[in-house]
Amino acid sequence: MRPSTMLFSVLLLYAAASAAFAANPYPESILVLDQLAGSEGRGYLFAVNQANGYRRVVSDFADPAQGVLGVDPSGMTRIPAGLLGGNDRWLITDANGGTDGRGALYEVDLTSGARTLVSDLGNPQQGPLGLYPEDVLYISPALLAPISGTLVVDPFGGTDELGAVFKIWTDGRRTLMADLGDNHGPKGFYPTALAWRPGLLGLGGHLLVADSSAGTNQHGALFAIDPINKARTVLSDFGDPNQGWTDPRSESGPTFVLTGPNGSILVLVSLGGTDARGAVVQVDPTSGYRSLVSDLGDASQGPIGDVPVAMSWSANQQWLYVVDAMAGTDAKGLLLQIDPATGFRQAISNFGISSQGRLGEYPSAVEAN
Template sequence: MVLALSVGCIGVAAAASIATGNLLAVDQSAGTNQQGALFIVDQSSGNRTLFSDFGSSAQGDTGVDPSGVGWMPAGLLGLLGSAEAIVTDSSAGTNGQGALFEVDPVTGYRAQLSDFGNSVQGDVGQDPSGVLVVPGLLGLTAQILVVDPMAGTNGQGAIFSVNSSGSRALLTDFGVGTNQGVYPDSMVYWPGLLGLLGSTILVADGSAGTNGQGELFTVDPGTGTRNVLSDFGNSAQGWVDTNPESTPMSVTISPSGAIYVLVQELSSGGGGAVVQVNPTNGFRTLLTDFGTGSTAQTAIAPNGITWLSSSGLLGVTDADGGPEGNGALLTVNPSTYQVQTLSDFGNANQGALGSDPSGLTLAQ
């Protein structure tokens, strides 16, 4: 996998390494020439370190518009493999059709793993966004999965499986067969019993379903078979936003298996919301409305969500949050529904400044 070069020898100031429990946030417009950056964010203090500058060639292959981030634990693609961050860039690669980067967790050095415009590496993409790692039995058959909302038949989206050499295979084409999608762009892994039986991928599609208000799909990681768990325009399955522009943006799960979906463009105030989805019947319950201000902290453009291991809270990126509009990382308490700011990307007292935080994951 990625070559672990010494940061000192490539002329870049030393950076803190990624530790278990760190939050990893991708900022699409931070870094050199606004070509994006990967930040480390402390779960407790919200302090930030600009870990990998996608505009700096001193840290490896450069990017254009990085937006999604995942975490590869050590040994998951083989017993000798090292841990690393993996980042999608929707506009890098051949013909600007996207790329997948791997980032060394000690140095921040990047290497392009898969060029989604290069057909030699497999089926091509158009706009790779969400990325996750699906473990296999004993860690020997793990998959890196990348969802591309504009790939596949009629540009209705696709999920690619990427191996350790960067070769790609199409896992599921949302434009073919039953339970078709429109714009799938976020995923999370549901481990099932002991991580072996009943595992599935939850995929948020912002434009599928009744009145185009979005759906939450389940996808079998082995066969690519799709089913609809929750149709966000179907009132028989619970909460439906009155705003037809409302769209599910991102999905995560808690250690107990609770499903949380981040919704943008909410009707009341426009600031988005967090919705809980029943894993059995897809029934939706509105937890937090970011637009009302009744939750102690509002949001403007929430776009990424993950579970925070140390606090039992949800972490949410807001691309336009904070007093300066540089973006923010918020926390949501799923029990009390309260929202607070953990890291203001426009506040230099918390570390390197950001501009447009989007993708979010936890190193674990």
């Protein structure tokens, strides 16, 4: 390629990327999905201003003009546009949507708020049936992982309804990626969240699955699943005190998992910590040893939580964003920013305060834009 042609190609890529950034209607916002907000309780997708916590409704799941109606939207993931430009894509699970209320996966256009159906988990012609799909994860092909694309976890799918992970193709077809009730390793009980941890130099890697009720005394477990042979191992047993921090309450358990810089693993434990208000713990990727990062019941670390349900990294991976479904004014939800080094928290948006925009009801997912 001649230098002039190469320069022209680079300029085209830069222009496309710039256009994509300009087309983003909510730059530097934090997107929060609330599964019960709105006049009919069908859910809102909010864009939250990082500076002042002000909330704007991107998509009202009760508005038929914006597409398919929501029932119980619960999980969210972003598909980055990449170097070729265009806009990011946003996928949302609906635990009770679709045929016979077996779940659905939607795509939401941030510019218009329009919703389209990607996969109906109650439609047998598209693959294995779901029952209550919760979290959704996108693994980029750029990560050189053995598996890529969109994955959805269903806590009632699979053998004996012990949990399943589906891969959802671009045409809406589903295949079974992992069955947590089969004999490929320790069985699941109630898996609720997914994360991908790459291997050395980006090669290999494992799918991490947080299960709130597996493990010793049903205190929960973090599974590692090999995407090639489907073998499951327990990376961290939250009922085993030999692996570090353990909460004494039988009802507490890991509900969300997130991977971050340098291969770090962070897990959200609902009903753990002081007064059962939640905790964020770090899990050693080799030994499964757990260390407390932030106790959401400890007021000395910032605003207290109640039922923290999901986490996301900031764009620069400096901060953690945590949504708490029942903290804040009138128990309508709270968006927190957490320093992973100190565990200190500050509130970004209180979903029970009308001066910060439309009220929430039960925020359930968060993603940095």
